[in-house]
Amino acid sequence: MTNSDRPTGASAPSVKDVAAAAGVSLGTVSNVLNRPERVSPRTRERVERAMAGLGFVRNESARQLRAGRSRVLAYVMLDGSNPFFSDVARGIEDVAERRELSVFLCNSDQVAEREDAYLSLLEQQRVLGVLITPVDPENPALAGLTRRGTHVVVVDRTRSGDTHCSVAVDDVLGGRLAVEHLLDLGHRRIAFVGGPEQIGQVRDRRSGARAALESAGLPADSLVDVATEGLTVEAGRGAGARIAGMSGRRRPTGVFCANDLVALGLLQQCVALGVRVPEELAIVGYDDIDFAAAAAVPLTSVRQPRRELGRKAAELLLDETTSPDHVHQQVVFQPELVARASTRGMAGRTTPQRPEPVP
Amino acid sequence: MTNSDRPTGASAPSVKDVAAAAGVSLGTVSNVLNRPERVSPRTRERVERAMAGLGFVRNESARQLRAGRSRVLAYVMLDGSNPFFSDVARGIEDVAERRELSVFLCNSDQVAEREDAYLSLLEQQRVLGVLITPVDPENPALAGLTRRGTHVVVVDRTRSGDTHCSVAVDDVLGGRLAVEHLLDLGHRRIAFVGGPEQIGQVRDRRSGARAALESAGLPADSLVDVATEGLTVEAGRGAGARIAGMSGRRRPTGVFCANDLVALGLLQQCVALGVRVPEELAIVGYDDIDFAAAAAVPLTSVRQPRRELGRKAAELLLDETTSPDHVHQQVVFQPELVARASTRGMAGRTTPQRPEPVP
DNA sequence: CATCAGATATGAAACCTTTCAATCGTCAAT
DNA sequence: ATTGACGATTGAAAGGTTTCATATCTGATG
Numbered sequence: 001m002t003n004s005d006r007p008t009g010a011s012a013p014s015v016k017d018v019a020a021a022a023g024v025s026l027g028t029v030s031n032v033l034n035r036p037e038r039v040s041p042r043t044r045e046r047v048e049r050a051m052a053g054l055g056f057v058r059n060e061s062a063r064q065l066r067a068g069r070s071r072v073l074a075y076v077m078l079d080g081s082n083p084f085f086s087d088v089a090r091g092i093e094d095v096a097e098r099r100e101l102s103v104f105l106c107n108s109d110q111v112a113e114r115e116d117a118y119l120s121l122l123e124q125q126r127v128l129g130v131l132i133t134p135v136d137p138e139n140p141a142l143a144g145l146t147r148r149g150t151h152v153v154v155v156d157r158t159r160s161g162d163t164h165c166s167v168a169v170d171d172v173l174g175g176r177l178a179v180e181h182l183l184d185l186g187h188r189r190i191a192f193v194g195g196p197e198q199i200g201q202v203r204d205r206r207s208g209a210r211a212a213l214e215s216a217g218l219p220a221d222s223l224v225d226v227a228t229e230g231l232t233v234e235a236g237r238g239a240g241a242r243i244a245g246m247s248g249r250r251r252p253t254g255v256f257c258a259n260d261l262v263a264l265g266l267l268q269q270c271v272a273l274g275v276r277v278p279e280e281l282a283i284v285g286y287d288d289i290d291f292a293a294a295a296a297v298p299l300t301s302v303r304q305p306r307r308e309l310g311r312k313a314a315e316l317l318l319d320e321t322t323s324p325d326h327v328h329q330q331v332v333f334q335p336e337l338v339a340r341a342s343t344r345g346m347a348g349r350t351t352p353q354r355p356e357p358v359p
Numbered sequence: 360m361t362n363s364d365r366p367t368g369a370s371a372p373s374v375k376d377v378a379a380a381a382g383v384s385l386g387t388v389s390n391v392l393n394r395p396e397r398v399s400p401r402t403r404e405r406v407e408r409a410m411a412g413l414g415f416v417r418n419e420s421a422r423q424l425r426a427g428r429s430r431v432l433a434y435v436m437l438d439g440s441n442p443f444f445s446d447v448a449r450g451i452e453d454v455a456e457r458r459e460l461s462v463f464l465c466n467s468d469q470v471a472e473r474e475d476a477y478l479s480l481l482e483q484q485r486v487l488g489v490l491i492t493p494v495d496p497e498n499p500a501l502a503g504l505t506r507r508g509t510h511v512v513v514v515d516r517t518r519s520g521d522t523h524c525s526v527a528v529d530d531v532l533g534g535r536l537a538v539e540h541l542l543d544l545g546h547r548r549i550a551f552v553g554g555p556e557q558i559g560q561v562r563d564r565r566s567g568a569r570a571a572l573e574s575a576g577l578p579a580d581s582l583v584d585v586a587t588e589g590l591t592v593e594a595g596r597g598a599g600a601r602i603a604g605m606s607g608r609r610r611p612t613g614v615f616c617a618n619d620l621v622a623l624g625l626l627q628q629c630v631a632l633g634v635r636v637p638e639e640l641a642i643v644g645y646d647d648i649d650f651a652a653a654a655a656v657p658l659t660s661v662r663q664p665r666r667e668l669g670r671k672a673a674e675l676l677l678d679e680t681t682s683p684d685h686v687h688q689q690v691v692f693q694p695e696l697v698a699r700a701s702t703r704g705m706a707g708r709t710t711p712q713r714p715e716p717v718p
Numbered sequence: 719c720a721t722c723a724g725a726t727a728t729g730a731a732a733c734c735t736t737t738c739a740a741t742c743g744t745c746a747a748t
Numbered sequence: 749a750t751t752g753a754c755g756a757t758t759g760a761a762a763g764g765t766t767t768c769a770t771a772t773c774t775g776a777t778g
Binding site: 011012055057058059060061062064065068070080081083086087089090093102103104105106107109117118121123124125126144147148149233234264265267268290291293294295296297298 | 370371414416417418419420421423424427429439440442445446448449452461462463464465466468476477480482483484485503506507508592623624626627649650652653654655656657
Binding site: 390 | 728733
């Protein structure tokens with residue numbers, strides 16, 4: 001056990017203290033830390049012993065101040081409790097780890113003010129770069145960061161213009177896939193559940209849904225809009241109650257939810273209220289989170305390459321910070337529909353049923 | 360639009376630049392930033408205009424260097440993709456927000472090396488304090504931080520000794536509740552699913568389970584142990600396959616899973632392989648995450664006050680950093696069993712069934 | 719008109735690390 | 749013995765912010 005106990009009040013030892021203890025100059029201590037090969041083994045040993053004895057811990061603030069930049073990436077998540085975003089974060093961590101960088105996770109929780117507060121903080125921290133799934137991709141604060149020299153990559157959104165890189169999945173296509181699937185199954189009264197309107201994902205997925213209706217020769221306005229306050233399980237439950245409460249002739253036969261959380265909440269509430277899924281109501285979610293497959297009725301969902309999304313975003317960011325001739329890119333991944341029992345029929349049921357609803 | 364564009368290469372403006380632009384000393388700029396009431400309105404206005412014009416952003420590293428401490432709390436999560444921990448994080452954020460602090464979320468992903476790397480980084484960052492749900496609460500690195508003056512609060516674990524504060528839920532009691540519930544329903548062949556052994560939650564919950572058996576006059580060793588590699592949905596699926604594969608006479612009739620992720624995976628796999636839940640297999644999870652209620656068969660689970668856990672932990676940490684006469688506390692919350700269909704019977708089934716299995 | 723109080727503004731020092739040009743010491747070659 | 753070369757070490761400067769003791773100014777009071 002080294003003698004590194006520090007009674008309250010004494011401040012942390014600095015390179016200066018280490019230098020004094022080892023009887024060398026502070027430049028030498030720094031060399032031990034940063035270019036050990038330039039220091040003779042004898043001296044190095046002595047310095048290392050002094051560091052251990054004093055319990056020396058490098059002061060990252062001072063390093064950063066000197067270096068001008070930190071070794072930290074930040075990801076501002078739209079919703080920390082949505083597994084979709086933690087999966088994206090994992091992808092970012094994969095890349096960061098390989099480059100010996102750390103990742104600072106922030107949760108805007110879909111609140112614009114929180115997002116702005118975090119962006120401001122991160123800019124002050126002089127982080128290496130910011131990855132963000134913004135509440136609103138047109139948030140002027142993003143342009144501000146870029147203008148002042150902090151690199152920003154937008155995740156899960158595309159932005160008009162080429163002010164920064166972005167990585168996204170084609171949400172319009174995703175919405176189209178979801179609704180085409182419902183149309184293929186014969187549904188004609190289809191609802192879209194999600195909100196609020198500011199969230200781009202919501203807009204795009206809905207617009208894809210409308211496009212699918214139009215391609216099928218139906219008026220886009222026939223899409224029943226069920227607005228929610230947010231994209232949470234709780235919001236989904238609320239929407240479920242509203243839909244279950246509709247009279248049989250008005251109630252949609254198929255719903256497309258803006259994400260899986262909403263779909264799961266809606267599913268749970270509908271089942272609890274006696275609406276059979278998918279016989280009376282077919283449900284399509286979005287994101288294909290792990291829980292989607294484990295739901296009351298395994299959930300049909302639109303799958304996105306979540307982890308890959310994070311990886312690509314981090315790579316773009318690092319390229320931007322590293323190579324001088326970087327060109328902004330807008331990478332768009334393709335989503336994929338995963339059909340399961342919530343639209344198809346009851347998997348595992350002893351009496352299989354045809355899911356065809358009344359057209 | 361202010362003229363704050365900065366061509367690549369030019370470094371960010373500092374207080375010095377602002378001072379020059381406004382024609383005042385740099386001390387005055389600092390006063391505008393920190394004690395605006397001491398600056399005459401005219402000067403203040405001039406300085407603020409200069410800051411806006413130059414696109415001045417405070418350098419947090421330099422502030423910290425001067426102040427010695429940062430305004431950031433960190434929470435090192437055991438598993439970023441487990442909603443339990445994001446809920447705890449939310450509780451922490453609640454408290455931090457109120458005090459104008461920020462929260463740095465880190466994900467050890469149950470890897471001890473990652474945990475140590477983050478702890479080291481955070482100590483170097485001189486964060487205000489560290490909240491952590493450790494892979495192993497006896498990790499000596501924790502004692503190291505405390506010894507060198509960084510405050511640490513352990514979340515969701517208790518630690519022997521009183522080296523730091525901790526907030527936990529009584530996992531032994533939770534395990535006992537879960538298994539008592541199964542015993543009450545008549546189950547006698549009961550399995551515990553979870554792992555790895557190093558994780559304290561796993562040990563405690565299992566030990567509570569064994570205690571329940573003993574209290575019921577059964578040998579503790581009659582608890583069938585199904586070890587998993589981790590506490591994930593995927594691990595649960597694997598365990599589900601193993602259990603479903605057992606012959607009818609050897610297969611347990613009730614299982615208690617170390618957390619909900621494992622329980623959901625297990626549930627899904629068992630249902631897929633044709634094992635009826637709860638008729639042939641009753642399942643109890645742990646954590647009562649939102650998804651538990653929305654599962655294939657709504658999941659009986661042991662509920663913990665997750666958000667409250669985070670709040671209390673953050674409060675303890677802040678008390679520790681603020682009040683000089685702080686005394687370390689070990690706060691223990693009580694868990695609560697929430698019975699649902701996975702042990703009781705099929706809720707919402709048209710033909711209700713008695714869940715009583717063969718004893 | 720001189721003095722003083724109070725309100726404002728200033729400039730230097732400190733925080734800790736890193737870097738780099740300069741110095742020191744040693745050994746080999748001349 | 750002198751020089752040169754080279755490896756090891758040094759010391760000062762820089763980086764941006766905050767603080768605090770000091771200086772300056774304004775206006776009022778005697």
